[in-house]
Amino acid sequence: MQVCLASTSPARLMLLRQAGIEPLTLAPDVDEDAVIAAIEADTGRTLSPTEHVLVLARRKAADVATRIGAEGAGFDGIVIGGDSMFELDGVIYGKPYTPEAAAERWRGMRGRTGVLHSGHSVFRVRPGVELVEADDVAEASVTFAADISDDEIDAYVASGEPLHVAGAFTIDSLGGPFIDRVDGDPSTVVGMSLSTVRRLAREVGASWPELWNRS
Secondary structure (H helix, E strand, O other): OEEEEOOOOHHHHHHHHHOOOOOEEOOOOOOHHHHHHHHHHHHOOOOOHHHHHHHHHHHHHHHHHHHHHHOOOOOOEEEEEEEEEEEEOOEEEOOOOOHHHHHHHHHHHOOOEEEEEEEEEEEEEEOOEEEEEEEEEEEEEEEEOOOOOHHHHHHHHHOOHHHHOHHHOOOOOOOHHHEEEEEOOHHHHHOOOHHHHHHHHHHOOOOHHHHOOOO
């Protein structure tokens, strides 16, 4: 059973490798901002965080599943797509991109608790067979240490790590010591919930152990 990760996220790739899976990786061709803007314009409302991450996870997985199934290479396995957003006091935070935005966020997050929403989509791809899909959202609450100093925030931001991750933090690298507590599947905060992916894979007919391909 083959596995394709519809993402170029190093964190998601690392999680699968740690779980015994060496996936193929393909970057989805999805304009995330345009997709959300079009849906919100059609519905006349702002998508909730769970709707937002689920829509994008599905679009990413569907794009790669359709492409890999049409290439004639005989791919037989699953395609995994994901998307994450961090919510604090009803405000959604994606990647900060700039040091200024990341530092401002961390000064506002210390001593507080937010929720990481992670959308997951799994497609079963088989030659000559219609695609089968299963989707879900996992959530985990994250509590930040209250005693983080401005100097620590500046040093963390200067490392570059928080600039390109949802919510401007990690728990599996330099940001981990600044987090007091995680309620929920910790892998959700890293990049995707492995327990959720396992369940979705089973729903589309893939047994998790048959995905193991790393010694």
